[in-house]
Amino acid sequence: MNGKGIAEFLGTFWLVLGGCGSAVLAAAFPDVGIGLLGVALAFGLTVVTMAYAIGHISGCHLNPAVTIGLWAGGRFPARDIPLYIAAQVLGAIAAAFTLYIIASGQPGFTLAPNGLAVNGVGELSPGGYSIMAGVVTEIVMTAFFLIIIMGSTHSRAPAGFAPLAIGLGLTLIHLISIPVTNTSVNPARSTGVAIVVGGLALQQLWIFWVAPIVGGVIGGGLYKMLSPEQETRPDIVGDGAAA
Numbered sequence: 001m002n003g004k005g006i007a008e009f010l011g012t013f014w015l016v017l018g019g020c021g022s023a024v025l026a027a028a029f030p031d032v033g034i035g036l037l038g039v040a041l042a043f044g045l046t047v048v049t050m051a052y053a054i055g056h057i058s059g060c061h062l063n064p065a066v067t068i069g070l071w072a073g074g075r076f077p078a079r080d081i082p083l084y085i086a087a088q089v090l091g092a093i094a095a096a097f098t099l100y101i102i103a104s105g106q107p108g109f110t111l112a113p114n115g116l117a118v119n120g121v122g123e124l125s126p127g128g129y130s131i132m133a134g135v136v137t138e139i140v141m142t143a144f145f146l147i148i149i150m151g152s153t154h155s156r157a158p159a160g161f162a163p164l165a166i167g168l169g170l171t172l173i174h175l176i177s178i179p180v181t182n183t184s185v186n187p188a189r190s191t192g193v194a195i196v197v198g199g200l201a202l203q204q205l206w207i208f209w210v211a212p213i214v215g216g217v218i219g220g221g222l223y224k225m226l227s228p229e230q231e232t233r234p235d236i237v238g239d240g241a242a243a
Contacts, residue, residue: 004080005087007058011050012091015062016192017099019043023117023182024103036178043183044171051163060163063186064088064209069146069216073224085188092192100196116193118201119184119208127179131207134181138211139218141173142185146219154227184208185215 001009022042026034034042051060059076061067064085070076099116103109118124121134129137145166151157152165170185177183184190190208194201 001083001087004058005083007054008061008084008087009091009094011054011058011060012062012088012188013095013098014050015043015046015186016092016095016189018046019189020096020117020193021099021102024099024115037175040171040174040178040183043174044167044169046167047170048163048167051166055163058084062088062091062188063212064188065142065186065212065216066146066149068213069142069220070150071220072217073146073150073220075150075220088188089191092188093195094192096192096196099193111197112199116197117182118193118197119182119190120201120204121181121207122204124182124200124204125180126182129180134207135211137177137180138184138208139215141177141183142212142215143219143222145169145173145185146216147223150220150223151227155229181208185212187212 019039019042022034023039027036027039047060047062050062054060059070061070061084067076067081067084067088071078071081096116100111103115109115121129121131125134148169149162149166152162173185174183177185187209190205194205194208
């Protein structure tokens with residue numbers, strides 16, 4: 001695995017540990033829990049911090065749907081997709097097992113039904129939403145995430161603000177969709193915790209690969225139509241990639 005792959009591994013590890021960790025360890029902590037707003041902000045902060053840290057190395061995708069969406073939008077070469085997705089999934093799995101080790105140190109901890117902030121619909125949905133609601137939510141949210149990413153990293157966008165726009169975009173996405181699916185928009189994030197939890201989370205995992213990737217392709221394709229000029233600012237992201 002080269003430097004880009006290692007960067008994607010570490011970045012995705014941080015996203016899953018920071019985002020899912022905030023949900024598992026801090027969201028409902030007695031008296032001082034951070035709640036839904038805190039969890040949404042935590043996911044956004046992981047992207048902001050990693051975008052500044054590794055954006056110049058790998059582009060800081062941290063997400064197979066982003067990688068594929070950027071390819072669909074003409075911003076990323078197909079030859080690098082397998083490396084990026086493999087690194088992202090491995091990073092997410094490593095983070096999920098790390099989170100499990102930490103969380104299981106508390107008396108009474110249990111994986112069921114949603115001990116590691118798994119994504120799901122029906123009985124795994126925080127609000128009990130249907131599979132149709134979950135699929136539509138994941139497609140739409142991921143599509144807009146790609147539009148935000150591609151727009152904020154365009155050479156004509158204000159310099160230096162892309163990580164903030166992308167992180168705030170992910171925060172907003174979580175504020176909207178946590179009640180529906182616990183917010184994926186990221187197949188790697190979903191895979192890591194589902195592998196640890198197993199059961200219904202694994203059975204529903206296909207939803208959180210198909211829907212975000214479809215949304216990513218739609219978003220990347222739409223932005224390419226809106227702005228055919230695909231130059232990115234190299235001081236923000238590396239190799240025409242995005243956070």
